[in-house]
Amino acid sequence: MKTLLYEQIVADIQAQVASRSLRPGDKLPSLRTICERYNVSQTTALQAYYHLEAKGLIESRPRSGYFASEWTDKRFPIPCVSAPSGAGAASVNEVITRVYGDMGRSGAVPFSMGMPALELLPVAKLNKGLVRATRSLPGSGLEYEQVQGNGNLRNQIARFYGRAGQGMTGEDLVISNGCMEALSLSLMAVTQRGGTIAVESPVYFGILQLAQSLGLKVIELPTHAQTGVEIDALKKVVSSQKIDACLLVSNFNNPLGSCMPDAHKQEAVRLIQLYGVPLIEDDIYGEVYFGADRPRSCHSFDDSGLVLWCSSVSKTLAPGYRVGWVTPGKFKKQVINLKLYHTITGATITQEVIAGFLETGRYAHHLRKLRQTLHANSLRYAGAIAEYFPEGTRVSRPEGGFILWVELNQRIDTVALYDRAIRQNISIAPGNMFSLQDQYRNCIRLSYGMPWDKNIEMALKKLGQLIAAG
Amino acid sequence: MKTLLYEQIVADIQAQVASRSLRPGDKLPSLRTICERYNVSQTTALQAYYHLEAKGLIESRPRSGYFASEWTDKRFPIPCVSAPSGAGAASVNEVITRVYGDMGRSGAVPFSMGMPALELLPVAKLNKGLVRATRSLPGSGLEYEQVQGNGNLRNQIARFYGRAGQGMTGEDLVISNGCMEALSLSLMAVTQRGGTIAVESPVYFGILQLAQSLGLKVIELPTHAQTGVEIDALKKVVSSQKIDACLLVSNFNNPLGSCMPDAHKQEAVRLIQLYGVPLIEDDIYGEVYFGADRPRSCHSFDDSGLVLWCSSVSKTLAPGYRVGWVTPGKFKKQVINLKLYHTITGATITQEVIAGFLETGRYAHHLRKLRQTLHANSLRYAGAIAEYFPEGTRVSRPEGGFILWVELNQRIDTVALYDRAIRQNISIAPGNMFSLQDQYRNCIRLSYGMPWDKNIEMALKKLGQLIAAG
Numbered sequence: 001m002k003t004l005l006y007e008q009i010v011a012d013i014q015a016q017v018a019s020r021s022l023r024p025g026d027k028l029p030s031l032r033t034i035c036e037r038y039n040v041s042q043t044t045a046l047q048a049y050y051h052l053e054a055k056g057l058i059e060s061r062p063r064s065g066y067f068a069s070e071w072t073d074k075r076f077p078i079p080c081v082s083a084p085s086g087a088g089a090a091s092v093n094e095v096i097t098r099v100y101g102d103m104g105r106s107g108a109v110p111f112s113m114g115m116p117a118l119e120l121l122p123v124a125k126l127n128k129g130l131v132r133a134t135r136s137l138p139g140s141g142l143e144y145e146q147v148q149g150n151g152n153l154r155n156q157i158a159r160f161y162g163r164a165g166q167g168m169t170g171e172d173l174v175i176s177n178g179c180m181e182a183l184s185l186s187l188m189a190v191t192q193r194g195g196t197i198a199v200e201s202p203v204y205f206g207i208l209q210l211a212q213s214l215g216l217k218v219i220e221l222p223t224h225a226q227t228g229v230e231i232d233a234l235k236k237v238v239s240s241q242k243i244d245a246c247l248l249v250s251n252f253n254n255p256l257g258s259c260m261p262d263a264h265k266q267e268a269v270r271l272i273q274l275y276g277v278p279l280i281e282d283d284i285y286g287e288v289y290f291g292a293d294r295p296r297s298c299h300s301f302d303d304s305g306l307v308l309w310c311s312s313v314s315k316t317l318a319p320g321y322r323v324g325w326v327t328p329g330k331f332k333k334q335v336i337n338l339k340l341y342h343t344i345t346g347a348t349i350t351q352e353v354i355a356g357f358l359e360t361g362r363y364a365h366h367l368r369k370l371r372q373t374l375h376a377n378s379l380r381y382a383g384a385i386a387e388y389f390p391e392g393t394r395v396s397r398p399e400g401g402f403i404l405w406v407e408l409n410q411r412i413d414t415v416a417l418y419d420r421a422i423r424q425n426i427s428i429a430p431g432n433m434f435s436l437q438d439q440y441r442n443c444i445r446l447s448y449g450m451p452w453d454k455n456i457e458m459a460l461k462k463l464g465q466l467i468a469a470g
Numbered sequence: 471m472k473t474l475l476y477e478q479i480v481a482d483i484q485a486q487v488a489s490r491s492l493r494p495g496d497k498l499p500s501l502r503t504i505c506e507r508y509n510v511s512q513t514t515a516l517q518a519y520y521h522l523e524a525k526g527l528i529e530s531r532p533r534s535g536y537f538a539s540e541w542t543d544k545r546f547p548i549p550c551v552s553a554p555s556g557a558g559a560a561s562v563n564e565v566i567t568r569v570y571g572d573m574g575r576s577g578a579v580p581f582s583m584g585m586p587a588l589e590l591l592p593v594a595k596l597n598k599g600l601v602r603a604t605r606s607l608p609g610s611g612l613e614y615e616q617v618q619g620n621g622n623l624r625n626q627i628a629r630f631y632g633r634a635g636q637g638m639t640g641e642d643l644v645i646s647n648g649c650m651e652a653l654s655l656s657l658m659a660v661t662q663r664g665g666t667i668a669v670e671s672p673v674y675f676g677i678l679q680l681a682q683s684l685g686l687k688v689i690e691l692p693t694h695a696q697t698g699v700e701i702d703a704l705k706k707v708v709s710s711q712k713i714d715a716c717l718l719v720s721n722f723n724n725p726l727g728s729c730m731p732d733a734h735k736q737e738a739v740r741l742i743q744l745y746g747v748p749l750i751e752d753d754i755y756g757e758v759y760f761g762a763d764r765p766r767s768c769h770s771f772d773d774s775g776l777v778l779w780c781s782s783v784s785k786t787l788a789p790g791y792r793v794g795w796v797t798p799g800k801f802k803k804q805v806i807n808l809k810l811y812h813t814i815t816g817a818t819i820t821q822e823v824i825a826g827f828l829e830t831g832r833y834a835h836h837l838r839k840l841r842q843t844l845h846a847n848s849l850r851y852a853g854a855i856a857e858y859f860p861e862g863t864r865v866s867r868p869e870g871g872f873i874l875w876v877e878l879n880q881r882i883d884t885v886a887l888y889d890r891a892i893r894q895n896i897s898i899a900p901g902n903m904f905s906l907q908d909q910y911r912n913c914i915r916l917s918y919g920m921p922w923d924k925n926i927e928m929a930l931k932k933l934g935q936l937i938a939a940g
Contacts, residue, residue: 348790
């Protein structure tokens, strides 16, 4: 899937907005200028401006042309680099159980949700795919799938990700029950009970719970809200102590939104190769990029088979289908055996539907729309937070994904804030869910995966008031 | 689901055949006699005889009435009680990989197969169920299901199994990715690496592989081909040493076909309660009974919450749907957490389809037909083995399931036999796959899950010749 002409124009103007070389209210180049500068047709130039307008980055004024939108102006600074204090063992389960238990019941505005809203997913097309799959599969999907997973699905994944520089074939992949099982199988393959892994901090709580359930110690590393794990810290930990695996969410990390630059990915891969430490890469958000190109994976820089690249369609297409995968590299035999022993294989039919969605280009088409919507959301949500939250707030500025990390005044306890917010029918994820060190008590994770509307804006305003009343 | 009138008549006559009080060629009571004896209508009596005829147990002769069929006569004796030698650690993986690798490729007659043939499954009805599920589910099944599993599915399972004496509600169940994940979650919940579990011998190899992958030692117990695990042996092991869990396939055990009598189940439950040892009960074959009533589960005798009852629809309805379940009893919280940490939840849509299949009575209807076919198959396959295999062979006589355990002359090595058979396009499961003690080398497991036809008969004849040439 190569970058289309209009996408390059969109990406360039986005970059100017991000760098502030294009300020709110500034006039944009005329369509004619764009045509000349990029050597494109008027139609292509218009398509680019339509996209930018749909994202809310620019607006057209009758008889005056296009202008950078006003509302993107005010922004809070991004959070500082995290400073985890070492290995911790606080239990995060209680608050997690509360947040997700409440969410199921309450009908609250689900800022704590870990997936994009259903309205953003291609429900009807997937349903058609299901019917097609009952016809294309021998036995309509009643038979056991191969342990390694649907062959066509594996080939389609290999082809799809080939464009982002990841050379692989279907044979290099193992299909899993979502990305979580990919992480579970990978950890079981490369670690032993009592071992130690290194992760970003803050980090998705599911990773902490999984590690604890496997009897692993977790070292949390300082992490930058834009560039991800601090490479010096990573180097120090892999070179100075016995680490059984690193587990990094390389692109649009949950909850920080950070994306490791290529140079960091390359260096991380060099380090883990040098010290022979497997790197489990969780790349579940990589497809939701707002720039021109998909960010590369650490896996694309690896030639040693030590990077176990894990992903799924759960955050972009069909959470309930439970289709994920891993490239187990050197650990292929162990991972396939573990899959067989613990669950035999995944559901047959949902794998076939996803294979078809990839093969026909429907996934690529859907992702273009999803990215546009989520990018616009990210700016609108961040704009509203800048407007309604108290001064001193810091907000991440993710270039992909659907999650904001919000750092509030140090004296705010977001577990208490959670209780006040849920009474107002607003569900947030308190920051201390994302560490075993009882840190980030003044932070919250906010999803911008719900379509922007007045309700969302009012909920953010109310949340800002609750914080201010703090 | 109560026993219908005709089913009682069928069961009584089956029992007479089994006990040899009705011998091949014997004339059966006239329909009029049946009507009087059971106080039923002529239609019901006819229905019973039709069923017995469909099973191949009786045949009608024009103007003479009904007679017990000839071909059920010759039968080999059942295998002796197994005598495992203690704890073993042989690797069973190599031969398993070979058998199932070959099966995928070869197109051989799959006597080694672990599921009934597709022809016996209600493919079209399940496909309709899928379309219905896309309509009944909010989000057409794209959203994450509850970690514990689809609420309606859990309620329907509770209702369905209530009839077999198992009092439970949907709240007592956790849905898993097939029965294998139910066993995996259960073992992870009640054991620690380095612990010990007690199982039947021979035992399904997947249980041995799972236990080894979790770092558990396995004690194999002597087991009777009709009555299952020897209760004295079970008592000795739970009373004299530290056992972390027992794992028993109580009904129509794979591969022996044994079914524990109620008194044994009751005693097993008393023992594990007395010594506080959790019992993981694999009851995946219990629905495929050939008698009048479903055999009870150990779980139905338990009031302590120590019996984790595991089952699925993989052996009766839809292997590729990956829908299984467990009643985790005392360990509910741990099992739900483990499910969440390792795979979050199962596929949403296949759970909804199975819920609908149970709710509408389609599952009960399908099972009636499946049982009839498999019962007839069991007699036909066993008859052919008696005809074509050498004297000295012993064959299990299962009262349910779809698997025969065949004990050959001691000097036959069935791994070598496997190689000769696969060259003739016949796939068998060598006996030593079912123990960690390199035992049962003179045994094979044969599935009778394929519809009986001339090809199957010829394959059994050829197999008999290969054994005789041994």
